[in-house]
Amino acid sequence: MLLRDIALVCLAVGVTSLSYGAIAVASGLPLWVPAALSVLVLAGASEFLFVGLIAAGGSPIAAVLAGLVVNARHLPFGLALPDVLGRGRRRLLGSHLMNDESVVFALAQDGIARQRAAYWACGLGVLLCWPLGAVAGGLVGTVIDDTDLFGLDAMFPAILLALVLPALRDRDKRLAVPVGAAIALATTPFLPAGVPVLLALAGVALAAVPHRTNDPDKTNDPEKERPCPAP
Amino acid sequence: MPGSLTLAAAILALAAGTFALRFAGPLLRSRITLPARAEKLMETSAIVLLAAVAATTALTEGHGPAGIARPAGVVVAGVLAWRKAPFLVVVLAAAVTAAGLRLLGVT
Structure with a gap:
């Protein structure tokens, strides 16, 4: 079940990546740019932004800073993650695999073993599908010129929503x-x-x-208990 | 368009900075033991961030609203998820709803 769900997410990532590669090349960037970004940065939203800013004639420094702002949420993600990464080299690779999907899948599981399995399966799946899609999309060009047509843009918020909802208990x-x-x-x-x-x-x-309101000892302000001083 | 060398340097800078952001959390967590209350707050923070990403990608496009089809798809998915429908059904329902509305000319 879990692996099937993760496979669906990776498939959606791959198709989105097709259009990302196609858009990047169509906007005048050489193929190696989305290819290198997809492997080395591996964070879709920041790559879209980076490519868009560069293609629009923006400065590379501004594009880097804009991408880093978008990726800043990975810092709190890393602080929140239970010990799913391991140590040494595994932690290096595991950190690179951190994204909205791998984090949300990990946090939605019960028990460290399942959390670890979900994180790595989703992370490695995205590491495979995102660059593959970007290169294929860049090579083939705008075969899929608008992934919105397939409702893919609605899938990603739906994925996060479905996995976040149980936490609201x-x-x-x-x-x-x-x-x-x-x-x-x-x-x-x-x-x-x-x-x-x-x-x-x-x-x-x-x-x-x-949670003061639930604590009978603290609901009453001690100030109120004190007798009023005589006028 | 900047030259290849500048572009490569920019990509490396974004990659290095992003890696540092990703690596800092796990590194810190392995060095210090947080009290249970702080650990729970960290988890709440991550859920809040993920929900904010979901809300903004569902309802906005750039700096404006996202139209009707995408939010409608996500709402359908949300209702199904609330009713504990399987993940596959929830996610595909979002796509089918949004794509269906667009086919009907509702964007």
């Missing part, structure tokens, strides 16, 4: 998630790509507030 997350998502949505029109998602972390502050 948890009280902290049920508070933090809607607030975070609302902040991200409200700031998207004004801020550069990647920043709104980082601002969603402000929603976590809600979860950080201790």
Whole structure:
């Protein structure tokens, strides 16, 4: 079941990557650019942005910075991941495999063994499908000129949503998630790509507030207990 | 368009920076033991980030709204996921709904 679900996600990644490679080459970049990005960066949204900015005549420094902002969420992802990566060389490769899909699949599992299996299967699958698709798409050109036509653009948020929903049984997350998502949505029109998602972390502050209301010892403010001083 | 050398340097810089962002978390986690409460907050942070990515990719395109077909597909997927439909059904329903609406001329 898990492997079948991961295979579906990797297939969607591969088809999206076909259009990514095709778009990059069609916008005037040599094939090695999406090929190198797909293997070395391995983070779709930042690659799309990088390619788009360069193709539009933007400065390479600005393109790098914009890509890094989009990828900044990997830092909190790495802090949140249980010990699924291992040590030494495995940790080096495992870190490179970190993306929205591998992280969400890992966090959606119960038990460290299943989490590890999900993370590595999804990560390695994406490592295979994303570069393969990018090169194939770049070579073949715009065979699939619009993946939106197949509804692929709706698949990726649906994948994340399906895997995040069960976590909302948890009280902290049920508070933090809607607030975070609302902040991200409200700031998207004004801020550069990647920043709104980082601002969603402000929603976590809600979860950080201790559950005072459930604690009978702390519901009453000690100040109120104190008798009023005589006037 | 910048020259090949500049482009290669930019790609390497993005790759190195992205790797550093990915590697920093696991490295830190292996060096220090976090209290259980902090560990849970980290996990909540990741879920909040993933949900924010889902919300923004579902409802926005660039700096504007994403139209109707894509959000409709994601809403259908959300309802199915809420009703505990299998993952495969949820994800394919999103694609079929969005693609179907576009076939009907609703974008």
